[in-house]
Amino acid sequence: MAIKCGVFKTNYKDDMAIWQTKAVKFWLALFILGLVAFPFVFKDSKYLLYVMNTVLIAVIATHGLNILTGFTGQISLGHGAFVGVGAYTSGYLMNQFGAPFLLCVVAAGFVTAIVGMFFGIPSLRLKGLYLAIATLAAQVILEFVFIRWRDVTGGNQGLLVQPASIGKFAFDTDYKFYFLALFFAILSTMVAKNIVRTAPGRAFMAIRDRYISAEIIGVPLFRYKLISFGISSFFAGVAGSLWAHYIGIITPEHFNVMVSVQYLSMIIVGGLGSVVGSIMGASFITLLPEVLRALSNLFSDKYPFLVNAFGAIREGVFGLVIILFLIFEPDGLAARWRTIKNYWKLWPFSY
């Protein structure tokens, strides 16, 4: 199971392969096994399971945003609201029509995809900064709808949602839900990894790198931008649906502009245009406040002001992390991981 110490590929097929070597397959299998074993080991810690579940849901949504922003180059400040659209759709369908959970997830994905594509229409004419502002408008408008369309969303009081269930089996505890979230997270990772290897995926990257050239070599810009918005929002919708059935009550403040910013920071920290990066970034940004909370609890005996100031400290550290990453590691954790791997490949004779 040794790691190869150089590039020995002789054809394109090998170069494009997902399983570059047997060692990769082995380590990945071990990683997934570890993830599956996690709840058995920490069965009693509701808190740890809760944190892991939120990480897994964040991973799904982040894959979506990374396809849009990292691979297609379209900045979206409305991802949080799209997750919200998924959550409300799923909750409403289950409450009003008694739809089964799996149907709700798929429906939430499609409805969110349509909403996302609608708000993606301005992307035909707008680029960069202007698109960021247009999606910010989408965020504000959708948030307003969440609060005011009380018949569907329950307004500020929120919407009570039944836990997820397949057949008679209800995923109503953190422990049970973990497996559902893990399944969807792995599925979404596989889908994301494969989408970027297909023709549309290559078209996305062409648009990101130089859209005028992309158009000249025959990539219809508008269609692919819309597809990208659609796919990205589909992921957001699925994540939102899972979130709704996990938390049990959805309120508008779960989907405000700060949430959108958090998703953006996940792909920045993880690495734009990297599927592995989405996973790393989502984990990092979700775990950050939890680690801070643990630290602040640890020191709160000595420095009691920490308890009151925790919210501000969390926000400040969040901002600082984004800034430091952008200045010192603009390609994110995924790039850092690659550097470390390459270092060890040739160790100890790195020349």
Place this chain on the structure above:
Amino acid sequence: MEMILQSLISGIVIGSIYALVALGFVLIYKSTAVINFAQGELLLFGAYICLTLVTALKIPFWLAFFATLIAAALLGFLLERLFLRPMIGEPIISIIMLTIGLASLLKAVLHLIWGSETLVFPDVFPTEPLMLGPLSISQVYIYSVFFAIVCLILFNIYFRFSRSGIAMRAVANDQQAAQSMGISIKRIFANAWAIAAVVASIGGILIGNINGVNSSLSSYGLKVFPAVILGGLDSIPGAIVGGFTIGILEALAGIYIDPLVEGGSKEVVPFIILVIVLMIKPYGLFGTEEIEKV
């Protein structure tokens, strides 16, 4: 009718503050091509500093006002030097994210220092309202519109006649050409941030005198987007026109649309206008159109 006029007046006042914040925003965009999501936090910073100087240190308001402007300028220099300069040449999304991170960091620091309660300015302006026929206008309103207009005129003069103002316009127009004429681009960038911080804190002090100061004031940083998009991202007159227009439209929405949707339309109407403007006229009323040639 009186009610409508009354809220129109408050719309104009709010609009004047939007115009000020938008001015700083456009300034940064024009000369450095950076969209500043932390403009609202700069506003908050100015409001807090001035408030502290007036209430805790008992400095007369006018002195405190100018001291705040100096502090804001220093903050602007500092932010540019520490955070923005390393980012020169990075992609747009990174720079947008950087200013978002900056907003988050600044807000946290301000929160740690001043807490979350609403702090109120002592009565700086005469409290007796001015009667204009049937309308009563509080004097703070008049002062703040007056101030905003004075600032806008001053900045227009600055850009038209002063050496550094002209240099700034040159950099905005064409960085390379400006550099080859011997203008230091780094200094211009630093100036742009300092001026933006100064203008934002004037807005902060004015709005602080009207509404009191708490962290929700930083939402003005987001509300300024509709104004600048309407006016054109890179146009100073556009920022002024856009600011006043959005302020007035907000006030009108408060009267005519709020009853239909049970309130809250003030938050969302500017953004709906924004989407419409982007669809019809992406470069706003006065913005320069970008024409791409292959």
